[in-house]
Amino acid sequence: xxxxxxxxxxxxxxxxxxxxxLEVVRDLRxxxxxxxxxxxxxxxxxxxxxxxxxxxxLWANREADYLHQKTASxxxxxxxxxxxxxxxxxxxxxxxxxxxGKAGLLPTLAAVGAGKAVALANKEVLVMAxxxxxxxxxxxEADLRPVDSEHSAIWQCLWGEDRKNIARIxxxxxxxxxxxxxxxxxERVTPEQALRHPTWQMGHKITVDSATLLNxxxxxxxxxxxxxxxxxxxxxxxxxxxIIHSLVEFCDGSIKAQLGMPDMRLxxxxxxxxxxxxxxxxxxxxxxxxxxSLGFSQPDMRRFPCLGLALEAGRRGGAFxxxxxxxxxxxxxxxxxxxxxxxxxxxxxxxxxxxxxxxSDPSLxxxxxxxxxxxxxxxDWLRAKA
Numbered sequence: 001x002x003x004x005x006x007x008x009x010x011x012x013x014x015x016x017x018x019x020x021x022l023e024v025v026r027d028l029r030x031x032x033x034x035x036x037x038x039x040x041x042x043x044x045x046x047x048x049x050x051x052x053x054x055x056x057x058l059w060a061n062r063e064a065d066y067l068h069q070k071t072a073s074x075x076x077x078x079x080x081x082x083x084x085x086x087x088x089x090x091x092x093x094x095x096x097x098x099x100x101g102k103a104g105l106l107p108t109l110a111a112v113g114a115g116k117a118v119a120l121a122n123k124e125v126l127v128m129a130x131x132x133x134x135x136x137x138x139x140x141e142a143d144l145r146p147v148d149s150e151h152s153a154i155w156q157c158l159w160g161e162d163r164k165n166i167a168r169i170x171x172x173x174x175x176x177x178x179x180x181x182x183x184x185x186x187e188r189v190t191p192e193q194a195l196r197h198p199t200w201q202m203g204h205k206i207t208v209d210s211a212t213l214l215n216x217x218x219x220x221x222x223x224x225x226x227x228x229x230x231x232x233x234x235x236x237x238x239x240x241x242x243i244i245h246s247l248v249e250f251c252d253g254s255i256k257a258q259l260g261m262p263d264m265r266l267x268x269x270x271x272x273x274x275x276x277x278x279x280x281x282x283x284x285x286x287x288x289x290x291x292x293s294l295g296f297s298q299p300d301m302r303r304f305p306c307l308g309l310a311l312e313a314g315r316r317g318g319a320f321x322x323x324x325x326x327x328x329x330x331x332x333x334x335x336x337x338x339x340x341x342x343x344x345x346x347x348x349x350x351x352x353x354x355x356x357x358x359x360s361d362p363s364l365x366x367x368x369x370x371x372x373x374x375x376x377x378x379x380d381w382l383r384a385k386a
Contacts, residue, residue, distance in 0.1 A: 006272070007091040009036035009057070011083055011107055012098035014045040016203055017121045017147065017264060021096050022049060024269045027280055032272065036086040038107075040099070050078060057081040057089060087111035094272060096147070097122045100205055101329060102371055105129055109364070112142035119271035121147035123206075123218045128322040129367045130225030145271040146226055150219050152267030153245035153258035154227060159275075161250070168249040169229055171219050172239040173299070174198055176210035178342075179238065183303055189342045191335060198240070208332045209306075212345055213299055217310020221321050224314060231315050236307065238297045243286065261286055305346040309353065319359040319370035326374035327352035334382055352378045 012018045025032045036057035039046040043060050058078040087095045087110050095111040096119045097104045104122035111118050146152050194211045209215035216236045247257040261284045301308045313324035331348035334340045359366050
């Protein structure tokens with residue numbers, strides 16, 4: 001390790017993962033120094049974070065009105081820096097990408113291009129452009145460290161293992177808010193019900209993706225890129241207790257699993273302190289005797305068509321995953337606004353994928369163009385339907 005205090009850039013510092021990352025940093029003082037913070041629209045919280053952690057660099061989506069107000073009051077000493085510049089700063093050792101959607105893509109490419117360790121908590125980055133990110137990371141010997149609890153589990157199971165020996169990756173999922181609903185009941189569920197996740201506290205978009213099981217399809221695509229495993233060796237199993245975060249089966253039939261109470265601070269800490277493990281008083285310890293039993297079941301593709309659509313987009317590759325992810329973002333927005341039903345989300349994705357001509361080995365420009373095209377096409381399709 002270069003030096004004992006690691007410099008961090010946290011993108012999406014005001015979101016759920018960003019806030020929990022700062023909790024981990026507080027616990028592990030003085031091992032980490034916050035060099036840079038970037039946020040979306042929550043400038044009030046960003047300002048509180050800046051006061052506590054004194055970063056050198058700051059950025060927020062609402063920069064113009066915010067900066068005007070702040071320079072007038074003379075509060076903010078940090079330098080206002082776009083995310084792509086922020087991640088390449090020489091004092092930054094680890095970049096935590098905790099933004100939502102495609103906002104994380106360019107900064108992630110910039111971070112791996114600068115040879116930084118990237119703690120990745122943004123699903124869309126690898127879904128949209130996994131081939132580009134992995135190639136760039138390889139070229140610059142940048143470390144990709146997964147933060148998602150499932151990918152962190154797989155990563156931890158692979159520490160010290162030869163990846164050539166992977167026979168199968170088994171992604172577990174709680175099944176989301178509607179795992180016990182019939183198709184008829186799913187037709188009538190409300191956005192409020194979709195946002196009540198049984199085990200995790202997350203942002204709106206990812207909570208709805210958990211309810212449709214689309215997030216498991218996104219995770220399979222991510223696992224394909226992170227661990228270099230073909231889709232026919234990636235399986236999804238429902239596990240309602242969310243205690244086993246994922247499993248890896250090896251060529252000799254041996255299976256490793258990573259277990260723990262559902263708490264995102266553990267995978268975040270793993271990504272920050274790798275290759276070390278550090279003691280922490282935070283996560284509640286797992287008491288297997290009191291837990292009693294763990295359950296597993298197969299996902300029902302009829303009730304959760306989004307999972308099948310995402311896996312199909314992943315297998316087809318090229319620009320299809322970017323199109324699928326963009327169409328889902330549009331559909332989830334419309335569902336949360338009350339314009340469409342829960343089951344319509346899959347219809348929007350399916351229609352958009354069917355209309356896309358496909359691009360086999362897309363450049364960054366082609367990935368971004370496919371994303372823009374899919375958003376527009378999905379909006380137009382919904383407008384025509386209305």
